[in-house]
Amino acid sequence: MIYQRLVSGLRDSGLRLTPQRLAICRVLSESKDHPTAMMVYHSLLPEFPTMSLATVYKTLNVLREQGLVLALGAAGDGMEHYDADLDPHVHLVCVKCHRVVDFMGEDIYTIQQKVASSSGYQIQGARIVYYGVCPDCAQAADTARERVS
Amino acid sequence: MIYQRLVSGLRDSGLRLTPQRLAICRVLSESKDHPTAMMVYHSLLPEFPTMSLATVYKTLNVLREQGLVLALGAAGDGMEHYDADLDPHVHLVCVKCHRVVDFMGEDIYTIQQKVASSSGYQIQGARIVYYGVCPDCAQAADTARERVS
DNA sequence: ATGCATGCAAACTCTTTGCAAACGC
DNA sequence: GCGTTTGCAAAGAGTTTGCATGCAT
Numbered sequence: 001m002i003y004q005r006l007v008s009g010l011r012d013s014g015l016r017l018t019p020q021r022l023a024i025c026r027v028l029s030e031s032k033d034h035p036t037a038m039m040v041y042h043s044l045l046p047e048f049p050t051m052s053l054a055t056v057y058k059t060l061n062v063l064r065e066q067g068l069v070l071a072l073g074a075a076g077d078g079m080e081h082y083d084a085d086l087d088p089h090v091h092l093v094c095v096k097c098h099r100v101v102d103f104m105g106e107d108i109y110t111i112q113q114k115v116a117s118s119s120g121y122q123i124q125g126a127r128i129v130y131y132g133v134c135p136d137c138a139q140a141a142d143t144a145r146e147r148v149s
Numbered sequence: 150m151i152y153q154r155l156v157s158g159l160r161d162s163g164l165r166l167t168p169q170r171l172a173i174c175r176v177l178s179e180s181k182d183h184p185t186a187m188m189v190y191h192s193l194l195p196e197f198p199t200m201s202l203a204t205v206y207k208t209l210n211v212l213r214e215q216g217l218v219l220a221l222g223a224a225g226d227g228m229e230h231y232d233a234d235l236d237p238h239v240h241l242v243c244v245k246c247h248r249v250v251d252f253m254g255e256d257i258y259t260i261q262q263k264v265a266s267s268s269g270y271q272i273q274g275a276r277i278v279y280y281g282v283c284p285d286c287a288q289a290a291d292t293a294r295e296r297v298s
Numbered sequence: 299a300t301g302c303a304t305g306c307a308a309a310c311t312c313t314t315t316g317c318a319a320a321c322g323c
Numbered sequence: 324g325c326g327t328t329t330g331c332a333a334a335g336a337g338t339t340t341g342c343a344t345g346c347a348t
Contacts, residue, residue, distance in 0.1 A: 016347050018303060037338080052305040057338060059303095070280060072222075078313080079337070092270050103268055107260060115252055115279055121241050123281035127222070130264055132272035165322050165327060186313080201330040206313060208328095227338080228312070 002084050003029035009068040020044075020051060024059045028084040032102075034072060036079040070125040088112055088126035092134070101134070151233050152178035158217040169193075169200060173208045177233040183221055183240070183249040185228040221249065221276060237261055240278045245286035252279075 006025040010017060027040050035043070041056045060082055063069040072081040090103040108128065116123045155174040159166060176189050184192070190205045209231055212218040221230040221240060226247040232240070239252040257277065265272045 016302060018347070020304070050305070053337095054306075054339075055304055061339090072280075090264060092264070092268055101268070103264060107256075107263065111256060111260060112279065114256070115239055115241070116281075119241055119250075119252055120284035120287075121243070121279065121281040122287055123279050124244065125280045127276070127278040127280070129276040130261065130270065130272050131274045131276070132265075132270040135269035138269075138271055167322070167328060169329075199330070202312095203314080203331080204329055210314090 001029070006063065006068050006084060009066050010062075013066055015062060015066075020048060020055050021059050021062075023047060024056060025063070025084075028063070028069060028082060031084075034081040034083050036077075036081055038079065040082075067124065072125075072127045083125065086125050088128065091127075091129045093129055093131050150178070155212065155217050155233060158215050159211075162215055164211060164215075169197060169204050170208050170211075172196060173205060174212075174233075177212070177218060177231060180233075181251075183230040183232050185226075185230055187228065189231075216274075219274065219276065221278065235274065237275045237277070240276075241283070242278055242280050243283035243286055244280050245282055248283065250283075 003025055006029060007017065007022065010021060010025070015021075023044050024040055027035065027043050031039075031043075033039075037053065037056045037060055040060070041051065041053045044051050044056075060069065060071075060080075063084075064071050064082070069082050069084045070086060072083050088108045090108060092101040092103050108126070112123055112126060115121070152174055155178060156166060156171065159170060159174070164170075172193050173189055176184065176192050180188075180192075182188075186202065186205045186209055189209070190200065190202045193200055193205075209218070209220075209229075212233075213220050213231070217233070219232045219235060221232055230249055234251070237257045239257060241250045241252050242248075257275075261272055261275060264270070
């Protein structure tokens with residue numbers, strides 16, 4: 001379980017298990033949408049009304065420095081996205097409807113291993129994004145085209 | 150040639166070929182290190198002493214909107230990196246030194262085709278980034294560790 | 299009891315925007 | 324000449340930092 005890995009990682013590094021940190025770890029482990037610091041902050045605000053955004057940033061940096069979460073870089077929105085799922089997975093982004101779909105493929109591991117062995121990099125994670133038109137939007141475009149012709 | 154593609158793309162879109170834009174296209178086409186706006190700016194400052202950083206940002210945004218260059222996202226340094234090479238290829242980002250290197254793999258095309266056929270997406274482009282520690286930084290870390298023990 | 303973590307606010311960095319002057323077409 | 328583009332400066336957005344208070348150990 002991801003949550004246990006995060007908490008154990010903090011404890012093993014001698015870092016304190018404050019309620020805020022545990023809650024942030026919980027959000028990261030339960031989230032499926034690669035949240036930003038702001039997203040984590042807002043999802044915890046009801047539970048921790050005095051929570052500071054700075055605390056979220058500090059905790060995320062701590063987790064990243066410990067290698068417990070991965071900072072994925074901006075996703076076109078200028079904000080850092082974090083991922084506690086270190087398994088590599090493919091994201092499919094539709095340029096029409098802007099939905100993001102996960103795509104699990106077993107070859108991603110073999111690709112990663114090839115890249116690692118060929119490059120000498122110690123690979124920690126991956127951000128694999130394909131941009132395109134999803135089937136729904138493609139069908140909608142076809143329908144519109146038929147209506148015109 | 151990448152430079153010709155960039156210039157033609159600008160012209161075909163009715164955008165003006167100013168000396169600044171041509172120079173930025175030249176830097177992007179010749180650069181191998183996925184430059185940031187600041188890197189482009191500094192490399193052109195000797196040639197264009199009055200060049201504004203804002204112009205670089207505006208031009209990069211124009212090129213990105215036209216699909217002529219790819220924004221790779223931050224490489225852990227909080228700055229956007231750009232790539233004028235649109236061939237699908239793997240980027241290796243070092244989380245220590247923030248350098249970005251290309252990794253050409255022949256299977257990238259087959260992966261893309263598999264993803265396309267399995268998902269039904271009409272794939273237009275890809276952003277494939279692996280995060281890890283480059284050999285140089287890994288060696289530096291090992292050296293530091295040996296010094297301690 | 300110790301000293302790390304929090305929370306607030308200010309500072310900092312990267313990027314965008316507004317507008318007058320300059321220039322490509 | 325017209326309308327886009329530049330360059331400057333200021334604003335905007337996201338993230339980091341300084342410091343006093345609070346809390347996990």
